[in-house]
Structure formats: C-alpha cells, structure tokens
Amino acid sequence: MRAAVRAAGARERGLERESGSPAARRPSQHRAHQAGRLGHPPPDRRRRAERIAVTGRGLAAGLLASIAVLATADVAWCQPSEADVFVAEGILALEDKKYDEALEGFRRALQREPGHVEALYYAGVALMAQNKAAEAAPLLERARRISPEEMAVAYQLGLAYFSLNRYDEAQVVLEHVFRRDPGLDSLGYYVGYLRYRKGDHQGALQAFRAGRTTDPNIAQLTRFYTGLALNAMGMSRQAAAEVEQALRLQPASPLAGPAERLRQSFAESRDAEWRLHASLRLGGYFDDNVNARPSAHPSSDTVNALRRPENQSWGELASLRLEYDWLKTGPWTSTVGYSFFTTYNNRLPSFNIIDHLGTVTVSRQDLLGSMPLISSVQYAYEYLMLGGTELLQRHAASIYSTLVEGPHNLTNVIFKAEVRNFVEKGQVDSEQFQDGNNYMLGLLHVFRFAQDRHLLKLGYQFDYESAQGSNFAYLGNRFIVGAQYTLPWYNVRLIYDFSLHRRNYLNKNTLFPEDDPGTRKRQDDEYTHLLRVEVPVGGGFTVGADYQGTNQRSNLAPYTYTRSIYTLSVSYTY
CATH class of the missing domain: 2.40.160.40 (monomeric porin ompg)
Structure with missing residues (x-):
C-alpha cells in the first residue's frame, strides 16, 4: 500500500507541475475545442472521441491517484464522491474506445448524482462516438441547463444538433459559442456552413476566415465552402483560387474530383457571363x-x-x-x-x-x-x-x-x-x-x-x-x-x-x-x-x-x- 501511495503521490506532484495542461483540469474546465468535432457531414466522429478521451485520461488517472492518497492519509477535506470515481473510470474506457464500458460508468455516476455535469457531458461524447446523436442530445441538453456558460458542453450540443440535421437549433447554440471564442477548433467551419445554407454568404465567409482547425478534412471542407460562398457573391476568380487550395490540401481526398469540377465551372462561368448589357x-x-x-x-x-x-x-x-x-x-x-x-x-x-x-x-x-x-x-x-x-x-x-x-x-x-x-x-x-x-x-x-x-x-x-x-x-x-x-x-x-x-x-x-x-x-x-x-x-x-x-x-x-x-x-x- 505504501508503494501505491508513493506512486500516487508522484503522480499528484506531476499533475501539479503540469497544472497548465488540459489533463490537469476537470472536464468542466476543458476548453470547448477539447469537446471534439462532429463527423457529419465533416469527417469521422471516432477521431473526435479519441481526442476528448486523451484529455480525459490524465484527469482520470489523477483522480484515481488522489483517491488512493486520500484513502491512506489523515486529511481534513472531503473525499471525491463515488460518482467522480465512476466518471474517472468511464473516461479511461472512453480513451480505449470501450464505449459501452464508458457509458456504463457514466450511467452509474448519474444514478448517484443525476446532475453530475461531467457524467452527462462525457456520456454525450461517448454516444456521439457511436453515431447516436439522438441519444446524446438529451444528455447534453441537461448538462447545458445545469452549466449554461460551459462552452465545451454548448459546443458538443451544437454538434449533436448538427448531426441530427436540426440546423436551426444548432445555429443558435454554435453562434453563441462563436461569439465567445471564434477561434475554437473547427467551430468556424460549422458556423460558416450553417450561415451558407441560409443564404448568408458574406456571414459564412467571415466565419470561415475566422475559423481554425487541426483536422485536414475540416480544413479542406472550409476551403471548399469558402469557394462556394465567394462564387455566390460574384467573385468567381477568388472562388476558384479557394477551391484550388482545397485540392492542394488533400489531393487524394474523395472531395478532389468534385472540387476540380467545381473549380473548372467557376472559371467557365466567368467566361460565359453576359458581356453585353442593355436596357430600353x-x-x-x-x-x-x-x-x-x-x-x-x-x-x-x-x-x-x-x-x-x-x-x-x-x-x-x-x-x-x-x-x-x-x-x-x-x-x-x-x-x-x-x-x-x-x-x-x-x-x-x-x-x-x-x-x-x-x-x-x-x-x-x-x-x-x-x-x-x-x-x-x-x-x-x-x-x-x-x-x-x-x-x-x-x-x-x-x-x-x-x-x-x-x-x-x-x-x-x-x-x-x-x-x-x-x-x-x-x-x-x-x-x-x-x-x-x-x-x-x-x-x-x-x-x-x-x-x-x-x-x-x-x-x-x-x-x-x-x-x-x-x-x-x-x-x-x-x-x-x-x-x-x-x-x-x-x-x-x-x-x-x-x-x-x-x-x-x-x-x-x-x-x-x-x-x-x-x-x-x-x-x-x-x-x-x-x-x-x-x-x-x-x-x-x-x-x-x-x-x-x-x-x-x-x-x-x-x-x-x-x-x-x-x-x-x-x-x-x-
């Protein structure tokens, strides 16, 4: 037991040294960009879940180590709740892509504390990783009602609405997050896409320009839709340049064929524009x-x-x-x-x-x-x-x-x-x-x-x-x-x-x-x-x-x- 305590203490000290890192924060303190990215119509929800779980593993390991320390030390403060333990175990399972096991941990936590924000949030993340946005949305809605200013929860809820084609609701939530922090990972793409589909081409362009992403697929889609928005605004030359950049980002992407045809159509449309204008x-x-x-x-x-x-x-x-x-x-x-x-x-x-x-x-x-x-x-x-x-x-x-x-x-x-x-x-x-x-x-x-x-x-x-x-x-x-x-x-x-x-x-x-x-x-x-x-x-x-x-x-x-x-x-x- 002493060895376990020493190991746990070492882990605790390591977490203190890295207190500025995402792993040292509670899930409710994570920035929204660590909430993951939606995979529809942009790519791959599973990659998103993996990213969230990575930030959660340090949290879970630190929480388990803290429990070991508190179990053997004579301390005056309260021990972590039983729900916290189940959440920590669920996060570890989520990182290992054991989604059912992770969900079981989050459900046990919610049985003990129905208003546990982290349990609601990570349960939603796990369900999104299983392409179950319809089940994830109610959990994320509950989490947002409890913690309305938590951007990570709002971002993930907006992505759930997006996946369910509930675009009007998604836009309300994601626009709120965008106003708070437009540079969140991939957020600019989603907001821009939602504006574009409503015909707000310049608003879409502003969102695409403000957006940041580390996902090459999202980056390509952003360029692609930027071209569409520019063309709708009558700027076909700039539109063709954006689509060409999208092609260069991932030449082997499934989007390459449609993007090339779109770029050519932009060039042809400019040449085919009426040169003669008359009125009588x-x-x-x-x-x-x-x-x-x-x-x-x-x-x-x-x-x-x-x-x-x-x-x-x-x-x-x-x-x-x-x-x-x-x-x-x-x-x-x-x-x-x-x-x-x-x-x-x-x-x-x-x-x-x-x-x-x-x-x-x-x-x-x-x-x-x-x-x-x-x-x-x-x-x-x-x-x-x-x-x-x-x-x-x-x-x-x-x-x-x-x-x-x-x-x-x-x-x-x-x-x-x-x-x-x-x-x-x-x-x-x-x-x-x-x-x-x-x-x-x-x-x-x-x-x-x-x-x-x-x-x-x-x-x-x-x-x-x-x-x-x-x-x-x-x-x-x-x-x-x-x-x-x-x-x-x-x-x-x-x-x-x-x-x-x-x-x-x-x-x-x-x-x-x-x-x-x-x-x-x-x-x-x-x-x-x-x-x-x-x-x-x-x-x-x-x-x-x-x-x-x-x-x-x-x-x-x-x-x-x-x-x-x-x-x-x-x-x-x-």
Missing part, C-alpha cells in the same frame, strides 16, 4: 413647369416677365443604355457604355432634350479581409442638346469604391471631377458664364435587409463649382436619404429618394436683387423628392410609375421655383 425605356409624362418658371413674387419684374402662361406640357420620353464588358482578366473588368435619353414636350418643343453619354470604366474586385471591395475608375463624355441645338459638353472623371461590409451593410465612396462647356446664345456678361469645373466628394451607406429586397440609404456629398462667371461659383452640401421596400405580392418595389442640396454662392450676384444688385450673395436650398413604383411583369419587362418633385428656395426671387413631373413607362432589360 419608353414612356409618357406630364410636366407642370417645363421651363422652371419662377414662383410668383409681388415685387420682382423679372419674375413677372418670366412667368409666361405656357409652362405645362404632356410629353414622351425614351432612353437606351448599352454596356459591353470588353475585358475580363483576373480581378479586372473593363466596360464601355453608351446612354441615350430624349424628351419631347408636345406644347413646348423648344425645351426638348437630347442627351448622349459615353463611358469607359475599369474595375477591380478584391477582398478586404472577408469583405468584397470593388474599386473603379470611369471617364464620361456627355453631349446635351436643348431644343435641337447644342447646350453643353461635359467631361467627367470619377474614382469610386464599394465595400460590402456584410449581408446588411454596403458603403460607397466617390470622387468626381467635371469640366463643363456651355454654348452661350448671344452676348453674355462675363459674370454669367457658366463654363467651369465641378469637384464632388461623396459618401453613401446602404442598410440591406432580406437579401436586398429592402434598403435604407444615407449619404452626404460636398461639391465645389468653380465657374468662370462669378454669379455661378458656389460651395454645396447635399444630404441624401432613400428607401426601397419590396412587397410580398408580385415583387412590387416601392422606392423613395430624397435629397437636399444647399448651395452657398461665393460672390455677390451682379443682377439681383433688381433694386440693389451686387449687394447679396445667392443662397439656394433645392429639395428633390423621387417616388417610384416598379412592377416586374416577366421576360425582362418592368412597368414603372414615377413622381419627381423639385422645390427650390432662394434668397433671390428669380431662382425660386417648384416643379412636378409624373411619368408612366415600360422598360426592358437584357
């Missing part, structure tokens, strides 16, 4: 202030002269947009585009508009962590005619980036520089020349809901107009709010956009006020409301009804006006 819109409208007639003012002769009776008109409109992706290589895409827009005012044809716009855009897709980033540079040339004669030529260069932070957030940043050349009719004072440059910096954030069926937009833009004529130079601030709601019937979309453009002109106006020109700087507040109802009717056709209302208020009467345009149109998108 035809419609009619009513405009109650075609020529932006100033609002009535009792003491302004200029306003009274401009308020001619003919300012309303019915009309027709047409627009055409063509885009062609002429270059697609790696992360780069280059697109050339052309847009045409025209209006015909039946009663005021001198205000008909014909607009031509050509663009060249170069874009690059990247990942910022797990967030897609699309950066673009664009050059645009516009030629605008009013009443059949040239009014304006415009050159614009834009740099903009869109960052998709998650399934519910998107941010766009833009900088644009424009050069405008107006065609002036007749003799114009130098202060009235509108030619000049405009510089704009803007930020727009979009809150996304229900996979972009519903949107909320908030934005701000600052612009500086450097006009040749002193009467038109200004600093502007634009505030943007918008929303989209998709009805549950026929996918009808309700869209509302509002903007307030505040312009503070830099110089005193040389024309107004009429009774004292050159004494006041112009200040405008332009309120714009756009309400649109879209009804998809199938085959690429959409019927739309629009209302656009403009209310411009100025401290100089000739620049104050209101305008409303009502439009009904049909569009086709290819």
Whole structure:
C-alpha cells in the first residue's frame, strides 16, 4: 500500500507541475475545442472521441491517484464522491474506445448524482462516438441547463444538433459559442456552413476566415465552402483560387474530383457571363413647369416677365443604355457604355432634350479581409442638346469604391471631377458664364435587409463649382436619404429618394436683387423628392410609375421655383 501511495503521490506532484495542461483540469474546465468535432457531414466522429478521451485520461488517472492518497492519509477535506470515481473510470474506457464500458460508468455516476455535469457531458461524447446523436442530445441538453456558460458542453450540443440535421437549433447554440471564442477548433467551419445554407454568404465567409482547425478534412471542407460562398457573391476568380487550395490540401481526398469540377465551372462561368448589357425605356409624362418658371413674387419684374402662361406640357420620353464588358482578366473588368435619353414636350418643343453619354470604366474586385471591395475608375463624355441645338459638353472623371461590409451593410465612396462647356446664345456678361469645373466628394451607406429586397440609404456629398462667371461659383452640401421596400405580392418595389442640396454662392450676384444688385450673395436650398413604383411583369419587362418633385428656395426671387413631373413607362432589360 505504501508503494501505491508513493506512486500516487508522484503522480499528484506531476499533475501539479503540469497544472497548465488540459489533463490537469476537470472536464468542466476543458476548453470547448477539447469537446471534439462532429463527423457529419465533416469527417469521422471516432477521431473526435479519441481526442476528448486523451484529455480525459490524465484527469482520470489523477483522480484515481488522489483517491488512493486520500484513502491512506489523515486529511481534513472531503473525499471525491463515488460518482467522480465512476466518471474517472468511464473516461479511461472512453480513451480505449470501450464505449459501452464508458457509458456504463457514466450511467452509474448519474444514478448517484443525476446532475453530475461531467457524467452527462462525457456520456454525450461517448454516444456521439457511436453515431447516436439522438441519444446524446438529451444528455447534453441537461448538462447545458445545469452549466449554461460551459462552452465545451454548448459546443458538443451544437454538434449533436448538427448531426441530427436540426440546423436551426444548432445555429443558435454554435453562434453563441462563436461569439465567445471564434477561434475554437473547427467551430468556424460549422458556423460558416450553417450561415451558407441560409443564404448568408458574406456571414459564412467571415466565419470561415475566422475559423481554425487541426483536422485536414475540416480544413479542406472550409476551403471548399469558402469557394462556394465567394462564387455566390460574384467573385468567381477568388472562388476558384479557394477551391484550388482545397485540392492542394488533400489531393487524394474523395472531395478532389468534385472540387476540380467545381473549380473548372467557376472559371467557365466567368467566361460565359453576359458581356453585353442593355436596357430600353419608353414612356409618357406630364410636366407642370417645363421651363422652371419662377414662383410668383409681388415685387420682382423679372419674375413677372418670366412667368409666361405656357409652362405645362404632356410629353414622351425614351432612353437606351448599352454596356459591353470588353475585358475580363483576373480581378479586372473593363466596360464601355453608351446612354441615350430624349424628351419631347408636345406644347413646348423648344425645351426638348437630347442627351448622349459615353463611358469607359475599369474595375477591380478584391477582398478586404472577408469583405468584397470593388474599386473603379470611369471617364464620361456627355453631349446635351436643348431644343435641337447644342447646350453643353461635359467631361467627367470619377474614382469610386464599394465595400460590402456584410449581408446588411454596403458603403460607397466617390470622387468626381467635371469640366463643363456651355454654348452661350448671344452676348453674355462675363459674370454669367457658366463654363467651369465641378469637384464632388461623396459618401453613401446602404442598410440591406432580406437579401436586398429592402434598403435604407444615407449619404452626404460636398461639391465645389468653380465657374468662370462669378454669379455661378458656389460651395454645396447635399444630404441624401432613400428607401426601397419590396412587397410580398408580385415583387412590387416601392422606392423613395430624397435629397437636399444647399448651395452657398461665393460672390455677390451682379443682377439681383433688381433694386440693389451686387449687394447679396445667392443662397439656394433645392429639395428633390423621387417616388417610384416598379412592377416586374416577366421576360425582362418592368412597368414603372414615377413622381419627381423639385422645390427650390432662394434668397433671390428669380431662382425660386417648384416643379412636378409624373411619368408612366415600360422598360426592358437584357
């Protein structure tokens, strides 16, 4: 007996020296990554059980040694309970893959202490090793009710739900564990898979990126599903690279064949994407202030002269947009585009508009962590005619980036520089020349809901107009709010956009006020409301009804006006 005591004491001292190791802790103190990993659809539950049992063997041996010491020593503290002894014996059997014997030990422990957390937990582990998740789940549920903050128990319970295809319950439990410690062994894969199957592709990507695993099979599956998530987000090049990494991890894996076919399909899908995009819109409208007639003012002769009776008109409109992706290589895409827009005012044809716009855009897709980033540079040339004669030529260069932070957030940043050349009719004072440059910096954030069926937009833009004529130079601030709601019937979309453009002109106006020109700087507040109802009717056709209302208020009467345009149109998108 003394020899046994000495041996036990030596083991006790060894455990004390290794108190930082998993073997020196009670099962309830184990980190969740020592709870094991599920084998369905990822690999092999038995390997998981072996890993848990290894951490439990030191515990069991230490507990048995402690019992031997306490049995022979004159001590004042309580001896381990009989249930603890059965748990220790069960853990030893679990390590040796004697699952029935291990379960018998855990059951005996539970007969003596029905609320013994370690017995419930390890009984669940043993049953999972025998592919009996349906029997393991109730035991693990009991353990979690007793010890709700024990991550090892929660993790194992989530895996049991996963194995039983109870994915909604599994996601609730595993998301809780993931929030506490996203780096737990293999946890990122399970959380990512559950998010992916619900269509949360970016959330899945974030989980896959945060995950860690020591199991090569889980590592391969993580890469595989990362590729699927990226492809669903439209990033086929990055998706193919992830699947290729999955192939390199285990070339002889049963997944190798499907993964290779998937990688090829990603590459082919990018090549097969439509390079030509087109849309055509035809419609009619009513405009109650075609020529932006100033609002009535009792003491302004200029306003009274401009308020001619003919300012309303019915009309027709047409627009055409063509885009062609002429270059697609790696992360780069280059697109050339052309847009045409025209209006015909039946009663005021001198205000008909014909607009031509050509663009060249170069874009690059990247990942910022797990967030897609699309950066673009664009050059645009516009030629605008009013009443059949040239009014304006415009050159614009834009740099903009869109960052998709998650399934519910998107941010766009833009900088644009424009050069405008107006065609002036007749003799114009130098202060009235509108030619000049405009510089704009803007930020727009979009809150996304229900996979972009519903949107909320908030934005701000600052612009500086450097006009040749002193009467038109200004600093502007634009505030943007918008929303989209998709009805549950026929996918009808309700869209509302509002903007307030505040312009503070830099110089005193040389024309107004009429009774004292050159004494006041112009200040405008332009309120714009756009309400649109879209009804998809199938085959690429959409019927739309629009209302656009403009209310411009100025401290100089000739620049104050209101305008409303009502439009009904049909569009086709290819």
